[in-house]
Amino acid sequence: MLKKLIILVIIGVLGVTGYFVAPKDTLTHNTNYANTKLIRFHVIANSDSPQDQLLKLKVKEQIIKEMAEELEGATTIHESRGIITKNLENIRETAVKELKRNKVEHQVRVSLDKHQFPTRRYGDIVLAAGTYEALRVEIGEGKGQNWWCVMFPPLCFIDVKSGLIDEDTKSQLKEVLTEEEYELVMSDVGENQLPLQLRSKIWDWLKASKNQIFEWAKL
Template sequence: MKKLKIAIAVGTLLAIVLTSSFSSFAAVCDAIREDTLRFHVLANSDSEADQALKLKVRDAVLKVTAADFEKANTKQEAEKAADAQLDKIRAAAEKTIRSEGYDYSVKVYRTRMYFATTRYPRAAGGSYTLPAGQYDAVRIEIGAAAGHNWFCVLFPQLCLPAAQSDATADALYTDEEKQVLESGYEVRFALVEWLSKGEKKNAEPEPTPTPTPTATPKAQLMEQAQNSKKR
């Protein structure tokens, strides 16, 4: 009986310690989400050409926004910068799409959406692990937006080359947040992801993009026009 009481006491104490530890971890994960602005690009389809185009759009957008986001010292400033740049982002995406010979539509907006647990390498070694959950994000939808996505972090600028990413993240995340970010993938991250999936199900569904016809390269459109004139 005495051994049973000791076992129960130890088990209770352990549960309290673990619960307290996880609660603290989860609280820091919440802070990380609130201090982070994500970037999400959806391709028109999963065709090889559309997936390649998605990456070209990504590169063009990151190039025109880098200087503006570099000036932001807080997530709130980054959001203001994003809102001010939506037209510039859309223009860069459209210019890239047209230069590649496509006429896909482009939607650019800021939203709040779910991201899974994600790792980003650090130049100094190791990686940052961002917890799963709902993040504010700048989202680009190309055409029907029915293809696989690409995502990263606009603030701090983890989309930049690793050396620059290290510097911006180190300067903008708190020591407590960096401790969690650098802890690597572990059981607590898995538990956070499991819990956040429940929140995702309860969240308001995102609007379904209106399908758009598959875009036709400009060269083919010109050929069709010429053929119709011949007729």
């Protein structure tokens, strides 16, 4: 009787643990759109010093201000990509000018490429971890905390301090994402729930040991 009880407990743990691991597979499966439908904007500070972090924010504000008008008429990711590519040197010069305005001489590297991102929340939008195309601006050594937003659709150009995305922006997202993709990014899965995506060591051990456990139960 005791052995049967232990087996039931193990089965229950396997089921519950498996349930909490599942969101990882769901998020991974639904990030296929990331490489083709979104362009993110990524600014990496020289270091984590208060001065460098403040400079990072000043640089991103200037770049957003410069690019807002350029990207205003872009309706597709291809148009946005072309505009960004054409302006890479202008973006670098904008960043350098802002640094010099603050009496800093760091080098700035600017690129449009694919990069790995963790799961992030932006207002009430959640983007799952995955590889995204991104306009990347690295300041100096690029060893500090980074700032990010989405360049296309243009989430960078709205105020998300309230934690909400306006209806116009949601409409733009609906135009470039499928219904399933839109529901995913507007879901309630946020940064505070990331541990649910991590595979439990207990789960791995129980899966590896289940045959031995069942053999023991037969004794």
